[in-house]
Amino acid sequence: MSDKKVNVAIVGLGFGAEFIPIYQRHPNANLYAICQRNKTKLDQIGDAFKVEKRYTDFDELIKDPNVDAVHINSPIHLHAPQAIAALKAGKHVACTVPAATTVEECKQIVKAAEKAKKNYMMMETVVYSREFLYVREMRDKGKLGRIQFMRGSHLQNMEGWPGYWEGLPPMHYATHCVSPCLAIVKGEADYVSCLGSGRIAENLIGKYGSPFSFETAHCKIRNQDLSFEVTRYLFNASRQYRESFDLYGEKTSFEWQLAEGDEPILHTGGEKTEKVKVPDYAHLLPEGIRQYTTKGVYDANEHKHLSFVQGSGHGGSHPHLAHEFLMSLIETRPSFPDVYQSVNWTMVGICAHESAMRGGEIIKIPDFRR
Numbered sequence: 001m002s003d004k005k006v007n008v009a010i011v012g013l014g015f016g017a018e019f020i021p022i023y024q025r026h027p028n029a030n031l032y033a034i035c036q037r038n039k040t041k042l043d044q045i046g047d048a049f050k051v052e053k054r055y056t057d058f059d060e061l062i063k064d065p066n067v068d069a070v071h072i073n074s075p076i077h078l079h080a081p082q083a084i085a086a087l088k089a090g091k092h093v094a095c096t097v098p099a100a101t102t103v104e105e106c107k108q109i110v111k112a113a114e115k116a117k118k119n120y121m122m123m124e125t126v127v128y129s130r131e132f133l134y135v136r137e138m139r140d141k142g143k144l145g146r147i148q149f150m151r152g153s154h155l156q157n158m159e160g161w162p163g164y165w166e167g168l169p170p171m172h173y174a175t176h177c178v179s180p181c182l183a184i185v186k187g188e189a190d191y192v193s194c195l196g197s198g199r200i201a202e203n204l205i206g207k208y209g210s211p212f213s214f215e216t217a218h219c220k221i222r223n224q225d226l227s228f229e230v231t232r233y234l235f236n237a238s239r240q241y242r243e244s245f246d247l248y249g250e251k252t253s254f255e256w257q258l259a260e261g262d263e264p265i266l267h268t269g270g271e272k273t274e275k276v277k278v279p280d281y282a283h284l285l286p287e288g289i290r291q292y293t294t295k296g297v298y299d300a301n302e303h304k305h306l307s308f309v310q311g312s313g314h315g316g317s318h319p320h321l322a323h324e325f326l327m328s329l330i331e332t333r334p335s336f337p338d339v340y341q342s343v344n345w346t347m348v349g350i351c352a353h354e355s356a357m358r359g360g361e362i363i364k365i366p367d368f369r370r
């Protein structure tokens with residue numbers, strides 16, 4: 001293994017703080033700096049994790065020539081502007097989901113990454129969850145047979161989350177249910193049609209002009225005879241957290257459990273079913289970061305990040321994500337997802353919401369690959 005080290009800076013220290021010790025313990029990373037606007041909290045976290053280089057201003061951070069890569073975990077509407085600015089400043093970028101909130105931003109991310117010749121990776125937790133890795137392993141061993149259909153859902157009540165979530169169009173945060181459907185067949189989305197359903201509280205509607213409680217979309221995969229379906233809600237429905245995907249294969253199908261605490265079901269032909277205990281995939285990682293597939297950095301106290309609790313630890317994905325980002329830089333290859341896949345997964349949701357606002361009209365998803 002190479003002993004080269006990438007100097008990483010983490011931006012946004014809510015969810016983002018989960019990644020600090022992972023980079024600190026990865027053999028190919030140096031957690032060089034942290035950045036967030038509030039100085040008191042910045043210093044608290046900097047002191048706790050012994051990170052010396054601290055920034056309250058993102059623009060100052062990306063001027064620092066020692067920073068090789070930034071990992072952005074700021075609020076949604078900053079993802080694209082910060083990613084584009086960092087790429088233009090010559091930094092590699094890892095960015096939490098979604099990559100952007102408009103198609104134009106997606107285009108600008110691709111342009112900036114191409115021009116800078118730097119990696120951009122959207123840090124999509126689901127495609128490194130143990131459930132996804134388990135289904136991927138079955139695919140690679142030929143156990144699924146021909147893949148026929150995928151379905152994803154991300155059902156989450158966002159009441160009480162920071163204000164920028166209030167009234168957000170459900171499909172503007174759809175990558176958790178879109179990504180596994182596309183990643184498992186190595187596909188990209190071609191076009192989408194989506195319907196909205198129900199109505200959220202009147203005081204929330206004005207924030208983004210989006211009235212729907214649920215949005216449900218069908219999406220065609222480019223150059224494959226496959227399509228998939230995804231469902232999302234954020235407000236005014238009663239449902240335990242669920243971030244699921246189902247896959248229907250000719251030999252084996254995988255269906256997510258209905259409620260937390262149960263196990264997924266494999267359908268193995270005819271009427272045969274079995275519940276499965278999905279294994280952990282920590283063995284794929286360098287030893288120093290294996291522990292983070294099963295626990296978050298705040299496990300020792302009451303400050304566990306809510307998304308980690310609700311999302312069942314995001315399926316142990318955090319160290320896998322950091323590892324993939326770093327290895328793509330060390331091995332000078334595109335990451336998975338690369339910039340094109342990242343924006344394609346994001347644009348499914350953006351275009352789906354546009355479709356819902358137009359009564360289900362089919363919307364073509366732009367292809368930014370050369």
Ligand SMILES: NC(=O)c1ccc[n+]([C@@H]2O[C@H](COP(=O)([O-])OP(=O)(O)OC[C@H]3O[C@@H](n4cnc5c(N)ncnc54)[C@H](O)[C@@H]3O)[C@@H](O)[C@H]2O)c1
Nearest residue numbers: 012013014015036037058073074075076096097125162307
């Ligand atoms: N499963 C997942 O992939 C997952 C889970 C949780 C959150 N997220 C993503 O992570 C992001 C952050 O989530 P959160 O719950 O920590 O949000 P949050 O609003 O609680 O925290 C945002 C952080 O960004 C910092 N910040 C805000 N503006 C900034 C600026 N201009 N420059 C530098 N730092 C700035 C804040 O100081 C804070 O530390 C969200 O946008 C969400 O999309 C992803």
